Amino acid sequence: MESLLLPIALAGAFYFILLRPMLNQQKKRKETLSSLKIGDEVLTNAGFFAVVTDIDTPSDGPMRLHLELTEDVVVEATSDSVSSIIAEKNEEQEEQEEQEEQEEQEEQ
Secondary structure, eight states: OHHHHHHHHHHHHHIIIIIHHHHHHHHHHHHHHHTOOTTOEEEETTSOEEEEEEEEOOSSSSOEEEEEEETTEEEEEEGGGEEEEOOOOOHHHHHHHHHHHHHHHHHO
């Protein structure tokens, strides 16, 4: 009985320390990519900021994205190349920044 306790404890520790966080991270990434929509600004693994202009979802393989890097420069990439989705500023943040800029201009 005691000889089985150590391997079971090691397997449990392996699951909770290594495997579970990795599975949670993969699940979160999959949810993030599934929420991707046209017009979102993304950061690619190569370090480019781009805007999603089209999304192709083939029955097999990863999503194919058309990313606009600059005006008239569109590249095609897989969803695996997206590092993160850049959060758009909400209206409250924009209003606060505008107020701060106005205050700075008034001080000068």
